[in-house]
Amino acid sequence: MRGLALLVARDLRLALRQSADAWLAVLFFVLTAALFPFGVGPEPNLLARIAPGIIWVVALLAVLLSLERLFLADFEDGSLEQLLLSPLPLELAVLGKVLAHWLTTGLPLIAAAPLLAVLFHMDLSGLGVLLLAMLLGTPTLSLVGAVGAALTLGARRGGVLIPLLVLPLYVPALIFGVGATDAALLGLTARPHLLLLGAVLLVMLVITPLAGAAALRQAIE
Amino acid sequence: MTRKRRRLYIVIAALLVFGGATALVLTALDDSLDLFQSPSQLMASPPPPERGIRLGGLVEEGTVLKSTDGLSVSFRVTDGAQSVPVSYKGILPDLFREGQGVITVGNMGPDGTFVAREVLAKHDENYLPREVVDALKESGQWQGEATQ
Amino acid sequence: MHRFANPARFTRLADRILPFAAVGTVVALGVGFYLALFVAPGDYQQGESVRIMYVHVPSAWMAMFIYVAIAVASAVALIWRHPLADLAAKASSPVGAGFAFLTLVTGSLWGRPMWGTWWEWDGRLTSMLILFFLYLGHMALLNAFEDSQRGYRAAAILALVGVVNIPIIKFSVDWWSTLHQPASVMRLDGPTIHPSMLWPLLIVAVGFKLYYLTVVLLRIKSELIAARLRALDLATVKAAEVQGQAVQG
Numbered sequence: 014m015r016g017l018a019l020l021v022a023r024d025l026r027l028a029l030r031q032s033a034d035a036w037l038a039v040l041f042f043v044l045t046a047a048l049f050p051f052g053v054g055p056e057p058n059l060l061a062r063i064a065p066g067i068i069w070v071v072a073l074l075a076v077l078l079s080l081e082r083l084f085l086a087d088f089e090d091g092s093l094e095q096l097l098l099s100p101l102p103l104e105l106a107v108l109g110k111v112l113a114h115w116l117t118t119g120l121p122l123i124a125a126a127p128l129l130a131v132l133f134h135m136d137l138s139g140l141g142v143l144l145l146a147m148l149l150g151t152p153t154l155s156l157v158g159a160v161g162a163a164l165t166l167g168a169r170r171g172g173v174l175i176p177l178l179v180l181p182l183y184v185p186a187l188i189f190g191v192g193a194t195d196a197a198l199l200g201l202t203a204r205p206h207l208l209l210l211g212a213v214l215l216v217m218l219v220i221t222p223l224a225g226a227a228a229l230r231q232a233i234e
Numbered sequence: 235m236t237r238k239r240r241r242l243y244i245v246i247a248a249l250l251v252f253g254g255a256t257a258l259v260l261t262a263l264d265d266s267l268d269l270f271q272s273p274s275q276l277m278a279s280p281p282p283p284e285r286g287i288r289l290g291g292l293v294e295e296g297t298v299l300k301s302t303d304g305l306s307v308s309f310r311v312t313d314g315a316q317s318v319p320v321s322y323k324g325i326l327p328d329l330f331r332e333g334q335g336v337i338t339v340g341n342m343g344p345d346g347t348f349v350a351r352e353v354l355a356k357h358d359e360n361y362l363p364r365e366v367v368d369a370l371k372e373s374g375q376w377q378g379e380a381t382q
Numbered sequence: 383m384h385r386f387a388n389p390a391r392f393t394r395l396a397d398r399i400l401p402f403a404a405v406g407t408v409v410a411l412g413v414g415f416y417l418a419l420f421v422a423p424g425d426y427q428q429g430e431s432v433r434i435m436y437v438h439v440p441s442a443w444m445a446m447f448i449y450v451a452i453a454v455a456s457a458v459a460l461i462w463r464h465p466l467a468d469l470a471a472k473a474s475s476p477v478g479a480g481f482a483f484l485t486l487v488t489g490s491l492w493g494r495p496m497w498g499t500w501w502e503w504d505g506r507l508t509s510m511l512i513l514f515f516l517y518l519g520h521m522a523l524l525n526a527f528e529d530s531q532r533g534y535r536a537a538a539i540l541a542l543v544g545v546v547n548i549p550i551i552k553f554s555v556d557w558w559s560t561l562h563q564p565a566s567v568m569r570l571d572g573p574t575i576h577p578s579m580l581w582p583l584l585i586v587a588v589g590f591k592l593y594y595l596t597v598v599l600l601r602i603k604s605e606l607i608a609a610r611l612r613a614l615d616l617a618t619v620k621a622a623e624v625q626g627q628a629v630q631g
Contacts, residue, residue: 102240160543164536168526177522178540181515182547185554192558199287208262209557213550215255219248224543227460231535328495 016101017109024113027086034079035117039125042075046129057134064133065143065194071129072122072147073183076154079118080179081172083110083162088232097233103226111152111159111221119151135198142197142207149210150190156214156221157182163228185213273316281342289318289348290337298332311338311348322350330355389606392466396599403596410589417582425579431495432579438488440587441481442506444594445513446548448478452520453545456538466602468534471541472524473601477594479517485510505559509552516544 028035049067053059087093096106126147130140161179165171193206273291281287291311298309307326310317320338330336330353340350418436425432452471459467489507490500501507520537527533575583 104244160539164523164540165526167532168523168536169528170526174519174522174526177515178519181512181519181551182543184512185547185550188554188558205262208258209554212255212258212262213554215251215258216546216550219251220543220546224539228536228539231532231539 016099017105020096020101020106020109021113021116024110025116028113028117034082035121038075038079038118039121041078042071042122042125043129045074046071047132049133061134061136064130064135065139065191065198067133068126068129068143069147069150069187069191069194072126072151073154073180073187075122076118076151076158077176077179079114080158080162080175081165083114083159084166084229085162085171088166093229094233097230103229104222107159107163107222107225107229111155111225114159115152115155119147119155122151123147139194139197142203143194146190146193146203146207146210149207149214150186153186153210153214153217154183156217157186160221160224160228163225163232166229166232186210189213272313273311273318274313276318276342276348277316287342287348288337288339289320289350290335291317292335293330293332295332308347311336318348319346320348320350322353324353326353327355389610393603393606396603400596400599403592403599407589407592407596410585410592414582414586414589418586422579422582423576431492434488434492435579436582436586438485438492439583440590441485441488442510443587444590445478445482445485445510445517447591448474448481448594449513449516449541449548450545452478452541456541459534459538460542468538469602469605470598471538472534473598473605474594475517475521475524475537477597479514479521481590482510482514482517486514503559505556508559509555512551512555513548516548520544 046067049063050060053063084093087096097103099106123144126143127140130137130143135143158175158179161175161182164178165174168174189206189210193203193210196206197203271287271289273289276287276289289311291313294310294312294317297317298307300307305325306321306323308319308321309332310319312318320340321343322338322340334355337354338348338350339352339354340348343349414436418433422433422436424430452474455467455471455474458464459471486507489504489510493502493504493507494500520540523540524533524537527536
């Protein structure tokens with residue numbers, strides 16, 4: 014446990030030193046979303062209707078943007094090999110890395126989401142559900158993304174490869190996340206969507222550390 | 235902690251988490267889902283006109299009226315107990331026909347007519363030769379299309 | 383199982399199976415398509431365009447079947463380090479992608495007369511699109527590394543993660559499409575199909591299975607031969623080096 018805490022603390026410290034990375038993801042999030050009114054027109058009703066979908070899709074892309082550097086620095090400077098040799102089980106180490114990634118990427122995105130909701134004239138009665146859904150959904154994005162990042166270590170064009178591997182696996186989180194927000198905006202119950210989002214998170218919580226650890230081992234061998 | 239014991243702990247933890255996930259899914263499925271509303275539900279609690287609604291049901295037999303320009307159409311959607319008048323302007327899907335299931339997406343108008351922006355129809359999942367269907371209909375055993 | 387890890391033994395076995403598989407493919411597809419196009423009746427609602435089903439549905443089955451086959455091969459490769467399992471997974475992936483693509487194209491052609499559009503975000507068609515992307519990712523990862531062994535290992539892990547995710551994706555897409563379509567709620571008790579239409583469907587499906595077997599065996603064989611050639615090349619280079627040194631010395 015102590016090793017895990019140390020690992021997370023180290024990653025957070027590193028992220029704070031290079032806080033530009035986290036800001037970049039948030040900036041990308043807001044900027045890309047701000048392009049949509051130019052694409053579909055500024056009509057408030059339309060924007061309000063598609064707001065949940067846009068916020069989710071753009072959040073997905075912002076997370077994707079930050080995935081490549083999840084293991085790459087550690088892979089290049091050799092600290093990944095140290096991690097493999099440490100007494101901390103590699104599965105737990107992967108979870109620690111994912112936690113640090115979520116704290117520095119997912120959480121800032123959630124903090125920025127209300128801004129987008131306002132910009133898109135979204136009915137603010139749905140804001141609570143939107144944030145709750147993102148709280149449940151963005152960890153899934155980090156978990157699945159970690160597997161993609163680990164698999165492509167040392168690959169040719171690794172950065173381009175990650176979206177191809179990861180995006181299809183993001184579909185369930187996207188569907189239930191948007192579904193929850195849409196339901197709340199329509200005055201229907203968001204509970205089943207949120208429950209399913211939680212179920213996806215739990216399943217990924219088991220699978221991705223195992224797969225991620227296996228991927229890291231074969232990358233180092 | 236030996237390797238074997240560690241593996242055992244991992245397996246137990248994984249099973250517990252999977253169990254939690256299953257419980258969540260079952261609860262979610264247990265919640266009655268308002269995927270779309272039936273005419274009865276719509277009549278029971280008329281929603282405000284600005285709210286988009288999915289109205290689902292069967293196209294009532296003998297209610298489809300096409301306007302002379304061929305673009306506007308009106309029909310009633312029924313669930314057997316209640317029916318709601320629907321107006322729609324646009325091209326209908328091929329499989330739209332009386333007695334077939336449809337979903338209409340739109341708003342409730344002030345005059346009690348449902349103004350559809352979109353009409354979705356889907357073929358049922360029976361793949362049968364035409365002659366068989368005719369025979370079934372003749373003998374009165376045909377249960378496709380209209381009986382839900 | 384490791385008996386067949388020996389390339390020579392595998393090649394002998396494959397050579398024995400291949401003629402039967404190839405002939406079987408031709409016969410089954412010939413009979414199946416003849417029945418489908420000329421003998422089977424048209425549908426009561428959809429008329430003649432229902433005949434696309436005889437390609438569409440078996441391809442969809444194959445696309446799903448092959449992904450599971452890849453996952454099984456990947457598990458065997460990861461757990462027992464069986465070299466032929468890696469080759470089988472690599473050989474299967476493009477075939478599966480091909481069937482997924484065929485499903486999408488025929489689905490789209492079928493959708494034109496039925497739904498009035500080339501593409502409908504129908505639940506099953508959308509799942510197939512995602513499956514197609516999963517295949518593309520698998521193929522891309524296989525070829526992304528200088529060291530082919532790493533490609534095999536990474537792709538195997540991806541295939542296993544993918545196969546766990548497929549039911550989740552399928553469920554979520556079905557969920558999503560019932561939000562937008564009158565599919566499952568309006569449905570009677572499950573799909574029904576008349577025997578006169580079922581037989582051609584099954585025969586075509588068997589033909590596709592045999593085709594898959596033929597292609598995979600051929601591709602594994604050619605991979606084995608390619609590996610032998612590389613080894614021979616290396617040996618000649620080494621021999622030349624040794625000779626060169628001897629001359630200099």
